[in-house]
Amino acid sequence: MGLVTGILTLPFAPVRGIGWVLDKVVRTAEEEFYDPAPxxxxxxxxxxxxxxxxxxxxxxxxxxxxxxxxxxxxxAYQLRRGGQRGL
Known part of the structure; x- marks a missing residue:
């Protein structure tokens, strides 16, 4: 079943890849924006x-x-993020 699902969803791989990249960009931007050091x-x-x-x-x-x-x-943002991760 895993092989068939993998083959059938192969055309969506670029979309998943773009989603992954966008997720990384958003996380990096949030980390910079919510960095208290500056x-x-x-x-x-x-x-x-x-x-x-x-x-x-x-x-x-x-x-x-x-x-x-x-x-x-x-x-406040850091507390919300910590709460979402179950800390």
Whole structure:
């Protein structure tokens, strides 16, 4: 039965291959988008800019709030992904 099914579904192999590639591309894009390291680095750079006087307190607070909100989104995503994998 496995051989017959394999032969009958052979014309769909390119479609399955495209699906596999698309899945890998989406996973890679999600990993990059939800990587907290660049956001944490931006927070460090923002702190440094404030210490050096390149950013005033008001601008610092605005950017910090935005970056912290982004970190919350990333952590929420990671928790959802962890929950889907049964962790």
């Amino acid at each position: 956001v944490q680095e931006a927070l460090v750079n923002l702190e440094r800019a404030r210490d050096e006087g390149r950013v005033d307190d008001e601008e610092f607070a605005r950017q910090e709030e935005s970056l912290l909100h982004r970190l919350e989104e990333i952590r």
